[in-house]
Amino acid sequence: MPLYRNAIRRRHRVVAVQDADPAAVSELAEFWGAPVTASIDEALNRNGIDLAYIFSPHHEMAAIGHKLVDRGIPFVIEKPAGVDVPQLQAIADAAHRANVPATVPLVQRNAPVETWLRQAGDIVYERLSFVAGPPGRYRRNGSPWMLDPPRSGGGCLTNLGPHFVDLALRHIGASVDVTHKRSRALHNERVEDHSTLILSNGGRESIIEVGYAFPDSPLKRYCSFSAAGTNGFASIDTDGTARFTDPSGNTVEAVIDVDSDPLYDVFVDAVADSLDSGFAGLPTLDELLRTMSVIWSSGPHAVANHD
Numbered sequence: 001m002p003l004y005r006n007a008i009r010r011r012h013r014v015v016a017v018q019d020a021d022p023a024a025v026s027e028l029a030e031f032w033g034a035p036v037t038a039s040i041d042e043a044l045n046r047n048g049i050d051l052a053y054i055f056s057p058h059h060e061m062a063a064i065g066h067k068l069v070d071r072g073i074p075f076v077i078e079k080p081a082g083v084d085v086p087q088l089q090a091i092a093d094a095a096h097r098a099n100v101p102a103t104v105p106l107v108q109r110n111a112p113v114e115t116w117l118r119q120a121g122d123i124v125y126e127r128l129s130f131v132a133g134p135p136g137r138y139r140r141n142g143s144p145w146m147l148d149p150p151r152s153g154g155g156c157l158t159n160l161g162p163h164f165v166d167l168a169l170r171h172i173g174a175s176v177d178v179t180h181k182r183s184r185a186l187h188n189e190r191v192e193d194h195s196t197l198i199l200s201n202g203g204r205e206s207i208i209e210v211g212y213a214f215p216d217s218p219l220k221r222y223c224s225f226s227a228a229g230t231n232g233f234a235s236i237d238t239d240g241t242a243r244f245t246d247p248s249g250n251t252v253e254a255v256i257d258v259d260s261d262p263l264y265d266v267f268v269d270a271v272a273d274s275l276d277s278g279f280a281g282l283p284t285l286d287e288l289l290r291t292m293s294v295i296w297s298s299g300p301h302a303v304a305n306h307d
Contacts, residue, residue, distance in 0.1 A: 001028060001055060003261055007268035008032065012051070018043035024142060040064060049073055051275055054081075057143075058158075059151040062087040065102070069094045074101040074279070076271055079162040080292050081285070083153035088292055092285035101278035103271065104288045107263035108163040109170070112256040113225055113236060119244045121231030123171040124204050128164040131211040131222040132156070135189050147189050155191025157182060157295055160210040163260075166283070166291045168199050168206035171227070174290055176201045178297050186213055199294065223258055 005028060008014065014032035019025040022036045029036035037043050044052075044067060054064050054077040062082040068075045069091070081104065082088045095102045108114055117126065135155070138146040145151040152158060157180075169176065176199040182192040194211040214222050219238075226235040232246040240258050245251040274280050 001025075003264040004053070004055075004268060005031060007265040008053070011268055011272040015048055016043040016046045040067060044068070044071060044073070051075065051271070054078060057145045057151055058153045059083050059145075062091050065091040066094055069098045069100045072098065072100055074275060076103055076105065077285075079104055079106065079288055080153050080158050080295075081288060082292075083150065085289070085293055085296050088285070088289050092289050095285055101275075102285050103279040103282040104285065105264065105267045106163055106166045106283040106288070106291075107260060107267050108167055109283065111260075111263050111266075113258060114167055114170075116236055116242050116244070116254075116256055117171075117225060117227040117234050119231060120227040120229030120234045123227045123229040126168065126171060126205075126227040127207045127209075127225065128167060129209040129222070129224045130160055130164060131194075131209070131214045132160060133212065133214050133216055133220060135187050135191065135193055135212040137216070147191055149190055152191060154295070155182075155184070155189070155195070156193060156210045156212045157195035157197070158292075161195065161197070161208065161295050162288070162291050164208045164210065165197065165199070165294050166287065168208060169290060169294070172199065172204040172206050173201045176206075176294065178294055180297070197294070220259075 009032055014034040017025050017029040017032065017034050017036045018038070018040050019036065020038055022038050025036055052068050052073050052075040054061055054075055056064055058080055061077060065075065065077055065081065080088065081091060117123070135147055138144060146159070179198040180195070182195040184192045187193045194213050197208040199206045199208070222238050224237055226233070232244060234242070234244045236242045236256065236258060238258065240255045242254045242256050243251055270282055271279065274282055
């Protein structure tokens with residue numbers, strides 16, 4: 001929620017905040033100037049609701065989405081929008097049948113990282129690596145359910161992976177063969193703390209690495225990205241140092257912002273600006289379903305102690 005709170009107050013008038021534990025969100029509700037309730041139905045019965053944001057635990061998301069579809073309320077739903085493919089498929093189908101607009105914050109789309117990589121042209125090979133802080137932070141920030149596979153749908157791959165699988169499918173095509181490797185050897189939680197995917201499509205390849213393997217630190221994460229394509233080779237390092245080399249060997253350098261946190265302000269602005277058009281141009285539930293089908297293709301809870 002800290003990623004959204006300022007932008008939501010700037011772009012929306014909040015009419016209700018719901019949480020099973022109202023005390024947990026009382027400060028947030030006060031910040032938005034809205035009443036808080038434990039009851040979803042009570043929150044949705046308020047007048048003047050044009051839009052809802054769903055930030056609930058993953059195992060509750062689909063049921064809340066169905067309530068919004070039944071009431072005809074457009075909504076933003078955080079990934080993964082459920083804990084398995086059937087849940088996500090059902091909410092996507094219901095929204096289609098009822099013609100209720102919905103969108104998903106796959107915020108890396110057209111962000112600085114993707115824009116830089118696109119200089120490579122038609123991408124043939126790429127590597128996307130994003131390793132965030134340790135899983136224990138979810139206990140400290142009031143989200144221990146993130147470490148419980150039946151309630152979260154998985155670990156770092158389910159949580160961090162959707163952004164980069166989405167990019168990969170945009171870059172090399174959606175008909176991919178998938179190889180998974182997952183491990184929980186570093187922190188020995190019930191969810192994986194490191195995962196690697198290899199997506200291939202007719203010789204094109206995207207390697208995706210995500211993890212809860214970075215220490216608690218002001219640096220927050222490690223990330224690096226590279227892409228080789230018809231126009232050359234693009235790369236980005238953790239500190240934002242970015243290089244592009246064309247087929248003639250000429251290299252240009254820049255420093256770009258690789259912090260994903262500011263991208264949520266951009267997303268809230270896009271939601272507010274596109275609400276009247278049914279979120280035209282923003283990620284769809286069908287696109288999230290395509291992404292999560294790749295991630296859950298070996299089962300959301302299939303985790304090895306070590307590889």
